[in-house]
Amino acid sequence: MNARRVARGTAFAAALLVAGAGLTAVPANAAGGTVGVRETVCAQDLELRVKPQGARMGTLHKPQTFLVKEIHGEWVFGFAYGDINHDGWVQDGWFC
Template identity: 50%
Template sequence: MRLIASMLAATALLVGCGGEEQAPEALEEVPVATAPQKDGEGSVTAMAGPYYYAQTWDNGKRLTVCANDLTVHRPNGSTCTLTRGQTFTVYSGGSEWVPGHAWGNCGVDGQVQNGWFC
């Protein structure tokens, strides 16, 4: 990215009004902003990570958990944990939190953070 921006700046400086190339007096490097990086839980965005993000077309499908552990939040405030390889049936995909049924050692309805499926 930085190389492309520098090449564009150099090309713009070399082309004169009459179409003739002129030597630049000073070649300045174009500043390139870096994107902020978030690490840790809660920073998953749609289709950005290595894991699958459940969409609306996944409604009714039973997806496999790829995270080491995935917390299932129940409406009454209690939680349980799914581990890698266990499954979760999606009721309504496409948002940051996915409601559905947790299989494996949970066996309850609840919601999980999206983006941790295979």
């Protein structure tokens, strides 16, 4: 087996591992939140959490809305409208 074939096989295997890990690509039209704005969820499912990376409280679905109150790095705190109607944290970058 030549080195190119091995490299291509390794890259393909790595891509399969990433896909199998359940990682979702950010939609092309997704954007970060803005404080004071009621943003529309662009992701199919966006988990609302009690704290950044904390326990899950519920799921926002596209096109439900989220009022951004604070931004802390890659996490956003605010009010989730729709089925949840509660304050919580979501990962930033999943708004339209």
